[in-house]
Amino acid sequence: MLPLQQFQDFIREQALFNKDHRILLAVSGGKDSVLMLHLFKAIGVTFGVAHCNFNLRGAEAQRDENFVKMLSSSLNLPFYVTHFETKKYAEEHKISTQMAARSLRYAWFEEIRANHGYHYIALAQHQNDAVETVLINLTRGTGISGLHGILPKRDKLIRPLLFLNRSEIEVLINDNQLDFVEDSSNASLDYTRNKIRHTVVPALAEINPRLEKTFTENISRFAEVEMFLNQEVEKLSIRLIEHRADGHYIALKEIEQLNPQKLLFFELLKSYKFTEFVVAEILMNLNGQSGKRFLSETHEAIIDRNALVIVAKDPTIVHYQTLHPNTEQVEFLGEVVSLSFSETIKFEVSPAKAYVDNDLLIFPLILRTWQNGDRFIPLGMRNYKKVSDFFIDEKVSLHQKSRIPVLVNGNGEIIWLAGMRQDNRYKLTATTKKVAIFEVKIK
Amino acid sequence: MLPLQQFQDFIREQALFNKDHRILLAVSGGKDSVLMLHLFKAIGVTFGVAHCNFNLRGAEAQRDENFVKMLSSSLNLPFYVTHFETKKYAEEHKISTQMAARSLRYAWFEEIRANHGYHYIALAQHQNDAVETVLINLTRGTGISGLHGILPKRDKLIRPLLFLNRSEIEVLINDNQLDFVEDSSNASLDYTRNKIRHTVVPALAEINPRLEKTFTENISRFAEVEMFLNQEVEKLSIRLIEHRADGHYIALKEIEQLNPQKLLFFELLKSYKFTEFVVAEILMNLNGQSGKRFLSETHEAIIDRNALVIVAKDPTIVHYQTLHPNTEQVEFLGEVVSLSFSETIKFEVSPAKAYVDNDLLIFPLILRTWQNGDRFIPLGMRNYKKVSDFFIDEKVSLHQKSRIPVLVNGNGEIIWLAGMRQDNRYKLTATTKKVAIFEVKIK
Structure with a gap:
């Protein structure tokens, strides 16, 4: 038996949609999305099925696609499918495969939704996903906005399975003998989510066996606090900011x-x-x-x-890039700036590289073009020099000047004029424990 | 070398105390409190040392006491010590040993503080304690107020070691060759904190090696959100609540x-x-x-x-106890009310017992004395009766009346006048699946 009453109560309480709305379901073929599909079928809403093949798992991806296609056709549901070159997209945009899959997926769902007259996109995330997201955000650092986890409704996205946790879904799949495909993409989960899912959450669940329900209650309290804060800041903003x-x-x-x-x-x-x-x-x-x-x-x-x-800022004049500790490289005006670390304290003299004492870095760092008023202490000197004066001394042309990447620390100090000179305050010393190496290359 | 600059910066930033204040340090003799003591000594503040012997660990507790006494006397510091019968106190108050130790300790510190002219009590809790507290609160369920962790300052309590984490403290203890006693009370930590400390935090620290600093930043953001909320609610309260x-x-x-x-x-x-x-x-x-x-x-x-x-409510008249699903028994005005469950649907007719349909209970239940306006449907009847009228019919004296335990459901309905009659709405029916049995006995 499917928990139709609870499902409908949740849809009503969270005002997810009403009976006149048409919903597009994102269905991978795994347990969660298969259950969601059967729940939608059972309550008699108009909906279609969208499936992404990321071309990441060869034959298995094709098996998943065939499964979802068959399931949709057996239930007379509209079926939409697309194939992504995920790896290639990730390489081109210098992002992780996972980030690539995520952004490709959401963009395509939205396209199908808008072009085929659907009102909402339904994602099969459940309470455990929400718990994990809160813990990940806390671990990486967050304000109140990182505590609402995954919301039941945000813009065109709805998450109607948030009234269930993972083990409840497994019981329902078994009890109702629903066919599904084993979603092997879970095996390729990123390191962080894996650690949270398989080590942290089970330990917390030993303390509190109804952990997911408790987090759902926590999250709903935090979401109200956030809503209150946003609403008061909005009033404050109207009162204090004068737009001229x-x-x-x-x-x-x-x-x-x-x-x-x-x-x-x-x-x-x-x-x-x-x-x-x-x-x-x-x-x-x-x-x-x-x-x-x-x-x-x-x-x-x-x-x-x-x-x-x-x-x-005039986006055509100032360029701006952010560097995090895990940034391997960024493109900047046709050049590539890379970041790596070394525990061996050595360096070579090259304008294309900067060897920096890692302890002095305050992330995120910023890579931007030169600005009026910039000053730094050129390596080997004791006093500040205006960057504009430095450029004149080095006979840098006006055109070149506006293309030189300037690496700026979180505290606003210049670390390096890429390809020219690093700052004396950031050089390696006898107490340096770890070296951050920045390198610039023409692409 | 001790981090005196950071210590003083933290004291100033958090406005913990100024140089005219006298501080009472809670010192167990473990690493944390020993480091705190040496930091206070080094910055030249006037302070005394308080040590609790909980009589929980025999010879070892005596060794700890002697150590702190010797350390204080070698540095010419006022020393205060007390011995608690922790186990006995815990039994008498029906609370855990740990709860007992906690409440005895705080009450005694406050007594010493007030009687000997100290301004604040300094506790040696550090960033890892704060991280653990946030995770425990989240796991047990909390609103925004459970997210500030352990605050640097609250009333008369200050926590000047919150600028350090556990491993930094260990390094400082080693580098400065400070003597301490191995605080074996950590070994008796409660299950929850142990799980968080030894399983959850290490897993999160693998994701973020500077976890404690990140949580400290999170906590400070959440504390500001809480402060804002409290301040706005205070304004609202002044505007909306009329005190007549x-x-x-x-x-x-x-x-x-x-x-x-x-x-x-x-x-x-x-x-x-x-x-x-x-x-x-x-x-x-x-x-x-x-x-x-x-x-x-x-x-x-x-x-x-x-x-x-x-x-x-008039506290001299109304008595009040809370019953949770795991409450086995509570004392109430010299009587003991017990709660048990049974899946076998049977009952006996006895005013000392109530057999209630478990599905109707909304926990926590409340056990309290009779109040003006109370009404219920006596077992076997169809209509409401005022409890005061019921007492008259049953010839209950004024004195007896104020001692009869009234069991109230989470929705405010009366379930049982203990020892007299249960409510008809809560009786067992053909659809009852589980029975909650309440029983009252003279202690």
């Missing part, structure tokens, strides 16, 4: 009165993409000299006499 | 407009100790009949025509 032709203005005295200041100021600036570190920097400089500038991926903030002024 | 001589009034139409309603209403009622379940019950009944009553441990809420009215 030349930028967004926030009076400095209003910023000073925010309480709790760090949280509210960060949330106010969220849409301008300033990092937590830069937000703290701005706060420390509120009473400092006028004219100080701070950068985000998309915007620039300037401390004016009485206000902080935020302006969008 | 006969109770606290909240207009029903204001409750209806709260958004997000469940969160804000729960937070508004927090100081009156209503559970999340009862808060949800009140919300579902807002438009229902006037006169409906809801109970907390300390208060009673009544839906009046236009307002919810909250009144304190």
Whole structure:
């Protein structure tokens, strides 16, 4: 027997959809999505089935595709399928196979949904997926927004299986003798999720046997707190941010009165993409000299006499890339900057490489083009030099100047003018324990 | 070398205390508290040392006491010591040894602090303790307030070691060759903390090697969100709760407009100790009949025509006990009420016992004394009867009346007047699957 009452209660409580809506189901053929398909069939909603073949598992992927196709046709359901060159896409975009699969999948689902008149895309994620996501976010670092886990509804995506946990799904699959394919993509789960699923969650479940239900309750409490915070920040933003032709203005005295200041100021600036570190920097400089500038991926903030002024950066002029500790390489204006680490303390003298004391790095690092006011201490020197003066000394042309990647630490200090000179503060010393090696190559 | 600069920065950033304050250090003699003691000594603050001997580990406990005494005397520090009969106290209060140790310890520290002119009590908890506390709270179920972990400062308690993690403390103990005693109480850690410390945290640390620092940052973000929520709820409370001589009034139409309603209403009622379940019950009944009553441990809420009215229960008259599904027995005014379950559907007729359909129970149940307005449907009858009228019919004296345990369901309905009559709504029927058996005995 299928838990139709619970399923319908959940759909109603979470306002997922109503009987007039047409739903597109993402079906891999594994237990979760197969159960979801049978639940939809049983409650008599109009729906179609979408299946992605990522071409990652050869014959097995073809078997999965055939299974979902047969299942759909036996139930007279519209069936949509696509084949991705996932590996190739991942290589071209320099992202992991998993990230590639994820972004290809969501883009295609949305395309099918919009072109074939479906209202929502239903994903078969369940309570254990939500628990894992919360634990992963906590482990990697998060604010309140990382605690809602996977939401039952977000934009066009709905997750109607969030009223069940993994073992409940297994029991239902067995009891109802539903056919499915063993989804071997689980075997290729990334390291982090694997560790959480197979070590952390079982240990927590020994403490609390109804762990998934408890997390579902936690998540719903956190989601309400987040909703309240967003709603209050929205009011604050309307009251404090004045949008003028030349930028967004926030009076400095209003910023000073925010309480709790760090949280509210960060949330106010969220849409301008300033990092937590830069937000703290701005706060420390509120009473400092006028004219100080701070950068985000998309915007620039300037401390004016009485206000902080935020302006969008001209994307055609300033280029910007973020480097995380696990970034292997990034493209930047036709060049490739790579990052690697070494515990052997040695270096070679080359403008194409920078050997940096790893302990001094504050991630994320930023790779950007030169800006007015940039200064650094060239390797071998003791005092600051303006980057513009350095370029003049080195006879760099105006055109070249705007293409040289500048590597900037999380604290705003310049680490390296890529291909030219690194900063003296970041060189290796007798106490260096680990070396970060940056290298630039023409692509 | 001790990290004095970091220590002092942390004390200043967290506003833990200033140089005029006298601090009482809780010192077990283990690594953490020994390091804390040496840090305090090095920065030249006035402080004393307090040590608890819980008499749980025989000769070893005496060795620890001697060690801390010698250390204090060698550094000319005031030394306070006490011996607890922890096991006996735990038995008398029917709590775990660990709960007993905890409550004895805090009460005694506070006594020494107040009587000897200390401003704060310093506890040597570090970042790993905070990580563990967050994970334990999440696993057991929590709202935002369970996410700040262990705070650096709360009332008279300060935790100046929260800038360090466990392995940093070990390195400092070794590098500075500090003597300590191996705190064997760690070996008797409760099951939950052990599991978190030895299985969960190491697995998470494989994903993120700087886990403790990441959690410290998470915690500080969550603490700001909580602070913001508390501050906004405080404003809301001033605006919405009218304190009159006969109770606290909240207009029903204001409750209806709260958004997000469940969160804000729960937070508004927090100081009156209503559970999340009862808060949800009140919300579902807002438009229902006037006169409906809801109970907390300390208060009673009544839906009046236009307002919810909250009144304190008279603690000298009303007694109150909570029963969970795993409660085997509770004491109540010299009697013992026990709870057991049976899958065999049978019962005996006895006023000392109630046989109740388990499916109807909403835990936690409440055991309390009779209150004005109580009514129930006596077993065998069809209509409500006032409990006061029932007592008159049964010739119960005024004195007896105030000692009869009344068992109340999570929805507020009376299940049983213990020793007298159970409610007809809760009797066994043909569809009963499991029986909950309540029994009352003179102790």
